[in-house]
Amino acid sequence: MTFLVLDGLQKIYGTHQVVQRFDLSVERGEFISFLGSSGCGKTTTLRMVAGFETPTVGTIRVDGRDVTQLAPNQRKVGMVFQSYALFPNMTVAQNVAFGLKVAGKSPAEIKTRVGEMLELIKLPKLADRYPYQMSGGQQQRVALARAIATKPQILLLDEPLSALDAKIRVSLRDDIRTLQRELGITTIYVTHDQEEALSMSDRIVVMSEGRMEQVGTPFEIYNRPATRFVASFVGHLNLLKATVVAPSEGRITVNGQAIRTAAALNGVPVGAPLTLALRPEAIRIGASETGNRLDGTISDVAFLGAIVRIRVQVGDNRLSLDTFNNPGSPPPARGEAVHLGFSPEDLHSVSDA
Incomplete structure (x- = not known):
């Protein structure tokens, strides 16, 4: 059931369009990540959902209710910031209780919650x-508890783990996902870390540059990138420059060597350049009889x-391949000639759009 709808959101500052037409429907209890580099508009979009920014164009609906013009405290939204934003003069319990006090809850109810x-x-x-007596990971846990203490309809997290070291990030992201599933709360998570997005999200x-490049499950985003940007941004990827030979048969050449795609290249003329993701x-290493x-x-x-990452020059294409480290079998040496094998199903055409 669709719970949160972002319909045609745009945000313009002067002549700069920070967020271009943004359309998204989120199911109740779904975990959505906004993934992109700094300045791509992901935090601005999150702030529009929170009510800290008003869309220049578009509407925001929560459970069928238009909240576009409502103040943040009228939206039943919990927010977790990158910088923790805990009150330094309050204890952990007082920080968690803050939103409950503002909401007028009784002392007994606050203590229990x-x-x-x-x-x-x-x-x-x-x-x-x-706060100063706790680690960064502990402070972020408290910020999370404060955000969900008031039982918000939507939980918003703005790069909450970016200030933490790698080991704590992994542990805390697992805790956040487990907690979100237990509570069944609809969640939007902003990050520039692709590993976070891939490991935590239902959809990404x-x-x-303010545009939605692709929306899909982690499996779809990683294995079937829709554009050149997604292909290069999510994971390590080889981009092969190819030339179309027989579109209906998926036959192409890479530096004069014939290979094929699993699907027909409908609408692509013979001789056209093509970019393929692999x-x-x-x-x-080692060609198969049935593959490319x-x-x-x-x-x-x-x-x-x-992992051992090997780079192979194929004409003007440079390919990387990953193999597991095998102590009993050293990797090939630089300058060695090799045959590379891969399945036609692993080749995906990507556009520049």
Whole structure:
């Protein structure tokens, strides 16, 4: 059931269009991530949902109710910021209780709810501590508890983990996703970290320069990028420059070497240039009889621990492929000639749009 609808949202500052036409329907309880680099409009879109910014054009509906012109405190939205934004002169319990006090809840109700929230974030023994006495991860847990204490209809998170170190980020993102599933709360999560978006989301909205480039599940975004930007931004990807030979048969050439795609290239004329996406993990050294084959030369080998990334020059195309580290079998050497094999199903045409 559609719960949150963003219909034709645009945000313009002077002559600069920060957010271009943004259309999105979110199901109740769904976890959506806005993924993109700095300045792409993802936080501005989030702030329009929160009520901190008013759309220049478009409407926002929550559970069928138009909230476009409502103030933030009238939208039943919880917000978690990148910088924690805890009150330094308040204890953990007082920070979590703040929204409840503003809402006019009774002292008994506040005490009970604060206790529930501290148990939920696994910090029940830190109720009397102040923010400066806690780690960054603990502070962000408190900020999360404060945001959900008032039982909001929608939870908004604006890059909440970017100030934390890598190990804590992984742990806390798992906790956030588990908590979101337990509560069944509709959530929008803003991030520039593709790993966060891929691991946490039901669906991802990839954004660039104020535009929605693609909306889809993590599987769709990673394996079937719709545009060149998505292909290059999400994960490591090879972009092959090819020439179309027989569109209806999916036959193409890469630097004069014949390969094919699994699907027909309908609407693409013979001789047209084509950009194809191919993930490093889809390539193997050694050609198969039924798959595609490209001949090239090893140009570089990078040892990354469990993974060995090998770069192969195929004419003016440089491909990367990933293999698992095998202590009993060293990787090929630079300058060595190799055959690369991959399935036609792993090739995907990408557009510049």
